[in-house]
Amino acid sequence: xxxxxxxxxxxxxxxxxxxxxxxxxxxxxxxxxxxxxxxxxxxxxxxxxxxxxxxxxxxxxxxxxxxxxxxxxxxxxxxxxxxxxxxxxxxxxxxxxxxxxxxxxxxxxxxxxxxxxxxxxxxxxxxxxxxxxxxxxxxxxxxxxxxxxxxxxxxxxxxxxxxxxxxxxxxxxxxxxxxxxxxxxxxxxxxxxxxxxxxxxxxxxxxxxxxxxxxxxxxxxxxxxxxxxxxxxxxxxxxxxxxxxxxxxxxxxxxxxxxxxxxxxxxxxxxxxxxxxxxxxxxxxxxxxxxxxxxxxxxxxxxxxxxxxxxxxxxxxxxxxxxxxxxxxxxxxxxxxxxxxxxxxxxxxxxxxxxxxxxxxxxxxxxxxxxxxxxxxxxxx
Numbered sequence: 001x002x003x004x005x006x007x008x009x010x011x012x013x014x015x016x017x018x019x020x021x022x023x024x025x026x027x028x029x030x031x032x033x034x035x036x037x038x039x040x041x042x043x044x045x046x047x048x049x050x051x052x053x054x055x056x057x058x059x060x061x062x063x064x065x066x067x068x069x070x071x072x073x074x075x076x077x078x079x080x081x082x083x084x085x086x087x088x089x090x091x092x093x094x095x096x097x098x099x100x101x102x103x104x105x106x107x108x109x110x111x112x113x114x115x116x117x118x119x120x121x122x123x124x125x126x127x128x129x130x131x132x133x134x135x136x137x138x139x140x141x142x143x144x145x146x147x148x149x150x151x152x153x154x155x156x157x158x159x160x161x162x163x164x165x166x167x168x169x170x171x172x173x174x175x176x177x178x179x180x181x182x183x184x185x186x187x188x189x190x191x192x193x194x195x196x197x198x199x200x201x202x203x204x205x206x207x208x209x210x211x212x213x214x215x216x217x218x219x220x221x222x223x224x225x226x227x228x229x230x231x232x233x234x235x236x237x238x239x240x241x242x243x244x245x246x247x248x249x250x251x252x253x254x255x256x257x258x259x260x261x262x263x264x265x266x267x268x269x270x271x272x273x274x275x276x277x278x279x280x281x282x283x284x285x286x287x288x289x290x291x292x293x294x295x296x297x298x299x300x301x302x303x304x305x306x307x308x309x310x311x312x313x314x315x316x317x318x319x320x321x322x323x324x325x326x327x328x329x330x331x332x333x334x335x336x337x338x339x340x341x342x343x344x345x346x347x348x349x350x351x352x353x354x355x356x357x358x359x360x361x362x363x364x365x366x367x368x369x370x371x372x373x374x375x376x377x378x379x380x381x
Contacts, residue, residue: 042179043069047197049128052205054213054252059128062141065193067200070180075198077176078191080372083166084150086112086157092149092195093372095121099365101293102202107304112157118270120304125204125292125364126253135286135302136273137259142196147188160188167191204292204364212358213252219358226355229348234335241335243316243344243352248288248329254359255290260327262286263320264301272302274325283325295360313352317344 047067049059061067079096082088095109095117096102102124108116119135127133133145149155150163164186167173174184181190211217219227231250232242248258259273261284268284276282286302300306306315318341320330335343344352364370 042073042176044179045069047072047201049200049203051128051203052210052214052252055126055129055205060131060141061128061200062143065143065196067197068180070176071194071197072201074176074180075194075196076370076373078195079198080374081167083170084156084158084163084191090156092146092156095149095155096124098367098370098372099296101125101204101296101361101365103297105298107299109155111152111154113154115154117155119302120299122287122289123293123297124199124202125290125361126202126255128200128203129253129255131257132287136276137287138276142199143192146192146195146199150192160191163191164188202364202370204361206363207292207361208358209254209355210252210361220354222351222354223358225348226351226353227358229344229352230355234333234342236335236337236339241348243313243348244329244333244342245316245352249291253290254292256288258288259285260288260330261323261325262316263323263326263330264305264315266321266323268323268325270302281325284323285325285327291356292359293361293364295357296365309353309356310349313344313349317342317349 047069049067079092082091089112095104097104104121107120109121110116127142133139139145151159168186173186177186177190178184208217212219229243230245233244234242248256248260271283272285274282298307300312306312320341334341
């Protein structure tokens with residue numbers, strides 16, 4: 001175990017003064033980047049969040065939790081820390097796996113008590129620009145979002161107080177918290193702040209679509225047609241065909257902070273944001289997720305009902321369910337004059353899939369700065 005390795009190394013320094021031991025602990029690292037090893041000093045100072053200009057500068061970083069290199073370092077450790085769960089069974093990464101663009105590939109996730117979650121695990125890509133979190137938008141910050149699964153009895157199942165006590169007993173953490181916060185106090189507030197700092201660095205901006213936007217990639221014919229369909233709304237009276245996707249997923253980030261009833265059910269089983277607002281017009285409305293890395297984040301929708309992108313496109317093309325709260329932009333949109341559904345052609349569906357595959361960011365899912373540092377240490381023994 002990693003902590004046992006710490007203890008073995010500390011035993012070699014038993015003659016050091018207390019100050020010397022503390023300095024040694026500060027020098028421990030668990031690999032913040034491809035060239036950082038645990039013998040190297042922990043990076044410190046302000047963390048520069050790098051992203052394309054077309055993503056915009058409306059980022060969301062609270063004044064009381066500025067992003068620092070040491071904070072991101074600690075947050076990454078905590079993101080992969082199983083001690084934050086009851087029985088040391090799960091970590092944040094259990095439901096947010098890097099190779100799946102920080103989703104888990106399941107319709108519903110299983111918590112420490114083997115009870116399934118009520119909604120699908122969302123991707124953590126590009127949360128730096130987000131202001132409302134979860135499918136129903138009930139959390140107003142990444143810090144608040146991070147606290148919820150940690151303490152939920154059917155997710156990680158452990159109070160933040162107990163998590164703080166457990167971390168205090170692990171040799172390396174008090175010194176790390178001191179490096180980040182100025183003293184060795186470990187509490188729930190500091191835990192979620194560090195995790196949020198790490199999660200703000202999970203920026204996906206190097207897909208083929210991004211490369212196209214900066215004139216570094218030329219889409220093939222299928223991708224070009226799919227992109228045009230994606231961004232166009234249907235105007236059959238003018239002979240213009242479209243898939244009407246950009247209404248919710250337009251812009252460089254393929255995401256707008258909107259909540260919609262997208263016609264999954266005529267009588268929604270899950271009330272969505274109506275549980276927060278109490279408005280019948282909000283029944284079955286859920287947050288619009290990013291489409292970045294969509295080919296990696298199946299299954300889809302808030303309940304994970306669709307296993308493939310083809311099923312999702314079929315839904316929007318032919319199977320929208322009417323209801324009193326169905327979002328207006330889905331009503332009466334068709335590629336046929338007088339039609340009641342989009343009625344995309346088979347070849348158009350293939351073209352859309354080709355474009356959606358352009359949104360896969362292979363550098364994001366392989367970036368060592370986002371990976372499990374403990375596994376990396378094991379591979380460097």
